Amino acid sequence: MRKIGSYNGNTEDTTLELQHAQTPSEKRSFSFNYALLLAVVFGGFLVFGFSENVKGPAIPRMQAEFGLDEFQLGLLLSLNSLGYLIACSFTGLLTRKIGIKWTGIAAFGSMFISGILMYLSVNYATLSASYFLMYIGNGMLEIGLAIMAARIFTRNTGTMMNLSHFFYGLSSTVAPIIAASMMGWHLFGGEFGWRGMYLAMLALSLLPIIPSLLGRFPDEQRAQESTEHLPMRKIAKDPIAWLIVLVLSCGVVSEMAVGSWLVNYLEKAYGWTNESASGMLSLFFLFFMLSRLFLGPVTDRIGYTLSVLIFSAFSGVCSLVAIGVGEGGAILFALAGVGIAPIYPTVMAVLAKRYPQGTDTAITFTVTLMGVGSVVGNLLIGAIIDWTRALFSSGEGAEQSRILGLQAGYGFIAIMALLCSAFCVILYRKLKARNELV
Incomplete structure (x- = not known):
């Protein structure tokens, strides 16, 4: 499928490969530099996966230590998503001011600092502040990695975007198991706990800084000139851009909520141990990881929009x-990872292809507004659990009303995935009518 319209641009002749493939010595230099850039992108997604998904096993322990209810947890995640949103709003500008290299380094550094602050947190306020800083780093990293990938991967974009995000899935797969194990370690006469676990995991953020310092990134001035061809106000007037925002927002809320709520759901609804629930979350991310590894070529073959709709x-x-089957159908929670995994990278491929002369601006616009959806989504999940439990507490037993609340909250996660598909149906029809399918 090919796109046709005012946003077209030929990016094939600007690939990094062609820019640096003129002489044998330049080829060798390019190969080494390209390997460094891949190390930054792939390593960045590995760190991103760890930072996002160790919270599943940690949240019940944080909740117990600080005496938090589900609404406070939802508020915590929503406020932290606000930090992510704020970072998304300024990272595009930051990349034009200091370059994509130093933006990435700043993101990695802030995540490491947040790990130190999290280790030192003494109450709900300080925990929220440290989480907020971590999400600032995550937001900067999200935009930075997306811009890096869009500049580098101009061929087989769907495949390469999904391969990059495969590394997010890889770390996400092992993150819950590693986190649950690390929290039980004993060091210097005391338990490692969730504090030590977060400090150790976020210290990994320092590793991608090394290839970042050594690597030579795509020409910053050329990228800046490209973004000037498509100002933010022009994207904001494009109804297709808003549909893409809705698709991505619903998909990402559903994706990210699993890491935050699945362990909590399995422990409280079915009485699973933390280790067993964390194992199921890891299985979710195993399917998630394999989906991004193997389904990327499918998206290139059948089209990005149709792929998101189906998955x-x-x-x-x-x-x-x-949810309907109950504990016996818990494996389906994990299997849902197959469908939710390709959504984010495939939408990034849509943006790279639809806005080739303003990809940085398009990514900033889309991901920033997606962050708004994440704030609202996390807040709603916690609120729905509490509201449903309170609604049925008078007519049902305490245990039954709690289970109903959890089912309602997780049902909202499932509905967000279905809404993602519904908005994609509209997007598909509009793009097909314009002969602009990607």
């Missing part, structure tokens, strides 16, 4: 059926 619907149906 998100599959994820939503799996989660709803899992």
Whole structure:
């Protein structure tokens, strides 16, 4: 499928490969530099996956230590998503001011500092502040890595975007198991706990700084000139851009909520141990990881828009059926990862292809507004759990009303995946009518 319209641009002749493939010595230099850039992108996604998904096993322990209810947890995650949103709003500008290299280094550094502050947190306020800083770093990293990938991967974009995000899935797969194990370690006569675990995991953020310092990134001036061809106000007037925001927001809320709420759901609804629930979350991310590894070429073959439509619907149906079946269908929670995994990288591929002369601006616009959806989504999940439990507490037993609340909250996660598919149906029809399918 090919796109046609005012946003077209030929990016094939600007690939990094062609820019640096003129002589044998330049080829060798390019190969080494390209390897460094891949190390930054792939390593960045590895760190991103760890930082995002160790919280599943840690949240119940944080909740117990600080005496938090589900609404406070939802508020915590929403306020932290606000930090992510703020970072998204300024990172595009920051990349034009100091360059993508130093923006990435700043993101990695802030994540490491947040790990130190998290270790030292003494109450809900200081925990929220340290989490807020971590999400600032995550937001900067999210935009930075997306811009890096869009500049580098101009061929087979869907495949390469999904391969990059495969590394996020890889670390996400092992993160819950590693986190649950690390929290039980004993060091210097005391338990490692969630504090030590976070400090150790976020210290990994220092590693991608090394290839960042050594690597030579795509020409910053050329990238800046490209973004000037498509100002933010022009994207904001494009109805397709808003549909893409809705698609991505619903998909990402559903994706990220699993890491935050699945362990909590399995422990409280089914009485699973932390280790067993963390194992199921890891299985979710195993499917998630394999999906990004193997389904990337599928997106290039059948089209990015149609791919998102199909995959998100599959994820939503799996989660709803899992809730309806009960504990015996818990494996479907994990299987939902197959469908939800390709959504984010495939939408990034849509942006790179639809806005080739303003990808940085398009990514900033889309991901920033997606952050708004994440703030609202996390807040709603916690609120729905509490509201449902309170609604049925008079007519049901305490245990039954708690289970109903958890089911309602997780049902909202599934509905968000289905809404992602529904908005994608509209997007598909509009793009097809304009002969602009990607």
